[in-house]
Amino acid sequence: xxKKIGIYGFTGCAGDQLTIIHSEDKLIPFFDKxxxxxxxxxxxxxxxxxxxxxxxxxxxxxxxxxxRLIEIRNRTDILVPIGTCAxxxxxxxxxxxxxxxxxxYRKVYGNNKITIDKAFExxxxxxxxxxxxxxxxxxxxxxxxFSAFTKLINDFRPVLYEFPVCTECKWHENQCLLTEKNxxxxxxxxxxxxxxxxxxxxxxxxxxxxxxxxxxxxxxSKLFLKQGFSSQEIxxxxxxxxxxxxQELVKSLIKNENK
Amino acid sequence: MRTLKLKKGNLDTFLAKxxxxxELWGPRKKGEVYIYDRIDDLRDLVKEPxxxxxxxxxxxxxxxxxxxxxxxxIYEENINQFEQRIVYGVPPCEIHSLLIxxxxxxxxxxxxxxxxxxxxTIIIALSCTPSxxxxxxxxxxxxxxxxxxxxxxxLNDFYLVWVGTSKGDDLIRAAPELFDKNVTQEDIQKFIKxxxxxDGKFKKSIDFVTMPDLMDLNYNSHIWKEFAEKCLSCGxxxxxxxxxxxxxxxxEIELGDNSVNRERFWDSCMFKEYSMVAGGHNFREAKAERLxxxxxxxxxxxxxxxxxxxxxxCGRCVITCPVDINILSVVEALLxxxxxxxxxxxxxxx
Numbered sequence: 001x002x003k004k005i006g007i008y009g010f011t012g013c014a015g016d017q018l019t020i021i022h023s024e025d026k027l028i029p030f031f032d033k034x035x036x037x038x039x040x041x042x043x044x045x046x047x048x049x050x051x052x053x054x055x056x057x058x059x060x061x062x063x064x065x066x067x068r069l070i071e072i073r074n075r076t077d078i079l080v081p082i083g084t085c086a087x088x089x090x091x092x093x094x095x096x097x098x099x100x101x102x103x104x105y106r107k108v109y110g111n112n113k114i115t116i117d118k119a120f121e122x123x124x125x126x127x128x129x130x131x132x133x134x135x136x137x138x139x140x141x142x143x144x145x146f147s148a149f150t151k152l153i154n155d156f157r158p159v160l161y162e163f164p165v166c167t168e169c170k171w172h173e174n175q176c177l178l179t180e181k182n183x184x185x186x187x188x189x190x191x192x193x194x195x196x197x198x199x200x201x202x203x204x205x206x207x208x209x210x211x212x213x214x215x216x217x218x219x220x221s222k223l224f225l226k227q228g229f230s231s232q233e234i235x236x237x238x239x240x241x242x243x244x245x246x247q248e249l250v251k252s253l254i255k256n257e258n259k
Numbered sequence: 260m261r262t263l264k265l266k267k268g269n270l271d272t273f274l275a276k277x278x279x280x281x282e283l284w285g286p287r288k289k290g291e292v293y294i295y296d297r298i299d300d301l302r303d304l305v306k307e308p309x310x311x312x313x314x315x316x317x318x319x320x321x322x323x324x325x326x327x328x329x330x331x332x333i334y335e336e337n338i339n340q341f342e343q344r345i346v347y348g349v350p351p352c353e354i355h356s357l358l359i360x361x362x363x364x365x366x367x368x369x370x371x372x373x374x375x376x377x378x379x380t381i382i383i384a385l386s387c388t389p390s391x392x393x394x395x396x397x398x399x400x401x402x403x404x405x406x407x408x409x410x411x412x413x414l415n416d417f418y419l420v421w422v423g424t425s426k427g428d429d430l431i432r433a434a435p436e437l438f439d440k441n442v443t444q445e446d447i448q449k450f451i452k453x454x455x456x457x458d459g460k461f462k463k464s465i466d467f468v469t470m471p472d473l474m475d476l477n478y479n480s481h482i483w484k485e486f487a488e489k490c491l492s493c494g495x496x497x498x499x500x501x502x503x504x505x506x507x508x509x510x511e512i513e514l515g516d517n518s519v520n521r522e523r524f525w526d527s528c529m530f531k532e533y534s535m536v537a538g539g540h541n542f543r544e545a546k547a548e549r550l551x552x553x554x555x556x557x558x559x560x561x562x563x564x565x566x567x568x569x570x571x572x573c574g575r576c577v578i579t580c581p582v583d584i585n586i587l588s589v590v591e592a593l594l595x596x597x598x599x600x601x602x603x604x605x606x607x608x609x
Contacts, residue, residue, distance in 0.1 A: 026514055026515070028515075029514045029515040030514065033514060146514055147511055147512075149514070150511075150512040150513070150514045151512060154512060154517075156512075159509050162530065162531065162532050163492075163493075163494055163527070163530045163532075164491070164492070164493045164494065166491075166493035166494060166495045166498075167493065167494040167495070167498060167525075167527070170312075170313070170322075170494070170495055170498035170499060171313075171322035171323065171498065171525070173289060173292060173294045173312040173313055174290075174292075175290055175291050175292045175312075176495075176579070176581070178581050178604075178605055179578075179579070179581050179604040179605055180291070181608070182605050182606050182607065182608025183608060184608075187493070188491040188493040188495075188581065189491065202290075212492075213531065214492050214531055214546070216489075216490065216491045216492065218488070219488075219489050219490075219491060219582050219603075220491065222601075222603060223581055223582070223603055223605050226603050226605050226606070226607065227605055227606070227607060227608040228607045228608060
């Protein structure tokens with residue numbers, strides 16, 4: 001029996017769902033090998049039923065989204081966040097936990113009351129439900145997504161790199177921007193999977209695949225300090241794509257700064 | 260071993276001639292770094308000795324390559340399609356790294372992916388003079404006795420060419436008129452002088468012989484924890500090390516026809532998931548343990564097993580690690596018990 005797959009999007013740019021749709025060479029088997037029961041960006045007549053796998057893009061920013069996420073979790077076997085927003089919170093959570101959420105809210109909406117739903121600071125999916133795997137990227141790489149997708153529909157565990165971008169960058173023999181050009185590159189603390197695409201064009205890594213589990217933020221920031229960046233600039237850099245994970249990581253830096 | 264002389268102006272003619280016998284490979288410039296690559300135009304080949312970004316291992320075991328393809332019924336191994344190659348410009352330290360690989364991959368189950376490429380590759384070694392991070396004299400890898408087909412030493416006025424194998428001799432036979440068999444006493448003196456000058460140029464040294472003992476003594480040292488605090492676990496050291504050879508294997512399934520590509524790619528014991536086993540157990544979860552493993556392998560256990568250090572002294576880790584964890588800083592710590600926590604490989608930018 002074909003596996004039942006749902007693809008959903010919450011708060012994000014929809015770039016991850018778009019990456020799937022843009023993988024033209026895979027589209028026919030994609031719709032053929034499994035039953036895509038729900039994928040609003042790609043088809044009509046979606047039905048909400050029991051699922052084998054749910055792939056979810058975007059972060060959670062409202063009560064309604066939270067409810068819907070929990071509801072999807074309850075009827076799917078496997079839940080996989082796709083994209084950095086769903087995995088870590090994305091750029092919309094770069095200020096997470098700074099205590100100024102309401103100020104920002106008022107700056108955008110003034111004193112107008114939003115009545116349809118209650119919004120809160122952007123959070124990744126794993127803040128509310130158990131996630132089984134994580135396919136990061138901004139947007140995701142088609143190669144990595146379909147590798148994981150094909151594994152999952154065949155009942156294998158997907159292999160998602162946990163090593164940093166530096167490894168892929170070295171494979172491509174790119175001159176190190178961090179040590180040779182004194183540029184602030186987040187390669188050593190960022191998940192690989194992108195294929196070091198920015199580095200191949202001599203652009204330092206901005207960390208859009210999210211931080212690796214073992215991100216050594218203390219020494220990465222020492223490198224940037226030596227390059228002449230201020231602590232504030234460094235924290236901003238770490239938090240741009242790092243979402244909730246980097247919120248935790250920079251805590252130690254902020255503590256040191258306040259000493 | 261036969262030795263010949265080659266006139267300076269004849270190198271290009273010789274390389275052009277032998278490139279008819281196989282694909283010519285060697286160092287070429289990519290941006291500001293040098294890489295081993297296929298040379299289609301001799302003008303792209305860097306004839307002087309250089310340290311390439313990735314070592315020669317990439318020509319025998321590329322960072323990522325397809326091992327086999329399985330179509331659901333039969334599998335096909337990708338080991339018979341390699342073209343004959345001639346690689347120019349391999350420095351002595353890297354010749355030693357290949358000799359290490361020959362041993363490692365040539366045990367009971369020979370690694371066909373390595374040896375098929377090795378058999379199809381003729382090696383022209385090129386003597387070099389040390390740069391600031393070179394440690395080959397300490398590692399005794401500045402001289403070569405085997406592992407090459409031809410070896411060239413640049414003695415300013417001419418090249419001295421050592422013929423290491425019959426394959427190397429075949430290359431000479433492709434253009435014998437370019438070579439002079441008459442090596443004079445004066446030439447020998449020039450070579451001896453060149454060697455003295457080279458040997459005097461090393462800025463750093465390591466007493467490798469004493470390292471196995473020091474590794475033992477430092478087994479519970481705090482230095483490993485201190486290095487672990489610095490380590491970014493980025494894997495860069497393993498990627499650029501000529502003797503690091505660990506790899507991972509993955510089966511990639513094609514969505515359309517369920518065919519499988521088995522791929523092999525470089526791995527590093529610096530990664531947490533490297534020593535992860537079934538059930539999620541990890542026997543080297545702490546970074547300090549992983550760092551200790553890396554250096555134990557280079558400085559001690561390989562010596563126990565193969566009577567050879569597995570550091571060939573190329574200096575790549577010295578110029579690569581952003582937080583200055585490398586063969587020099589680790590040996591320094593083994594000797595003094597001190598880790599310089601502030602040494603970093605970056606400068607004020609912007």
